[in-house]
Amino acid sequence: MFHLLDLFGTAVFAVSGALAAGRKHLDLFGVLVLAVVTAIGGGTLRDLTLGLTPVFWIQAPSYLWIASIAGLVTLLLARWRWLHRDFLPIADAIGLATFCVIGAERALAAGVHPTTAVLMGVMTGVFGGMLRDVLCGEVPLVLRKELYATAALAGSLIMVVLSLILPGMAIAAWAGLLTCLGLRLAAIRWQLGLPVFRHRD
């Protein structure tokens, strides 16, 4: 079940990368790069810093295929506005929730400190989108938007804390996933955000 959600999240993140490429008028290759980078960026940084090399998409190239195909399919479907206006934000929330739970789980399995595992969950969820925005020459959206990384932080935290208390991973993983998903959907619905820090030298 989580593996299916993982593949779904990969595809959804790839679509958001491809749409960003379209906004910047990139060519076909640019679409592919942004789709793949957005989809696998978070997991790649997680594996690199944990020392789990070769990274996951080298061990299982199916992630590359899914991201590439999702990026190309986006070209065909981009005209259907309901798709990226209504469906994408919800799909993206599912992807975020899945990625942060899987990231935290993989870090715990590598035997790291719980603090680090929480961070790895957040990083897996948000770093791909940050790379996407930097490649588009923009300040990453997740640093400015309504609750996004905060939802990932909450989900990752719940997941790690429960996994320390409860036997087995399943309940902890589902609780983390639903926490993140619920917060993110609420943030979209009511435009919840963190306070902004303004500073001038």
Added chain:
Amino acid sequence: MFHLLDLFGTAVFAVSGALAAGRKHLDLFGVLVLAVVTAIGGGTLRDLTLGLTPVFWIQAPSYLWIASIAGLVTLLLARWRWLHRDFLPIADAIGLATFCVIGAERALAAGVHPTTAVLMGVMTGVFGGMLRDVLCGEVPLVLRKELYATAALAGSLIMVVLSLILPGMAIAAWAGLLTCLGLRLAAIRWQLGLPVFRHRD
């Protein structure tokens, strides 16, 4: 022979990094950084994701010296317009072709899946230039320009496919190199490009 081409490619990529630094009015250190980052960025990401650490320029610091010296020499030669107008694009095509073949070869030697080896070839060829452009605050040129990464993809693909069929690497490597070089030179000569994807929310 390929080792010589590799050093040549390193120098040429460093020159393109140094020229980009000049366009942005960076100081001497900025020139050095952009020269080195452009020259070794692709190979570094390849080695990191494959888990081949310490990365190649730690095992052979000559790459750092070549890139640094090429960056500094660029300061002296930048006034000669024929150099960067006429010579650089062709030299850059040779560098791209060499890097993508060497990247694919190193990935195959590490025993990865052919799909991954093709990607590693492309990444080795184009990632340095992407870092250069991001550091200059611009959307990477390779995501927008006439056939560039596509040439790397073709060369890398030919190299990997032939290496699976033929005994020995030599023919596969030369075929890949010439494919990439030919496509890139044709793209420069006739301004061939991929279709562009335009999208508005």
Added chain:
Amino acid sequence: MFHLLDLFGTAVFAVSGALAAGRKHLDLFGVLVLAVVTAIGGGTLRDLTLGLTPVFWIQAPSYLWIASIAGLVTLLLARWRWLHRDFLPIADAIGLATFCVIGAERALAAGVHPTTAVLMGVMTGVFGGMLRDVLCGEVPLVLRKELYATAALAGSLIMVVLSLILPGMAIAAWAGLLTCLGLRLAAIRWQLGLPVFRHRD
């Protein structure tokens, strides 16, 4: 002593990241990310390229806590202008000097070539700030500003050369630290800079 300076440098770099986030009107999470990325970015790239994984902040999560708390405290103290006008540049110079000496030392301990160790010192000192600026959508300040990376280079070089000549690390480390600190403070005081390279195609 050096460990204390290391923690001090981490906090100072985190403050500079948080202030940059404030200048760009990022939200609370953006402040945290920029604080942490600026503080640990250089050491992370050093450990990744040397193959010293899991990276240092996974082995000692205290770095993450210090950077996060320093980032949040910045929100409270940002109104005190003397803090970031007068104190921060000097504190930042101490952080830079410490990071470049520690980076070079860690590379030497990993048994790399002296050229590489010098580069690792510079990278540890300046890469965090480069990431901070790229995430803010700007050309990194260290590529344009008065002597900054050059001070790191001088300190790192002195440290590595002396460590090859003298027995023990202590004198080499202090000499490197004071060289870097002295150059950086002199550069701030008299606005010393490297010549700028201007180039147009």
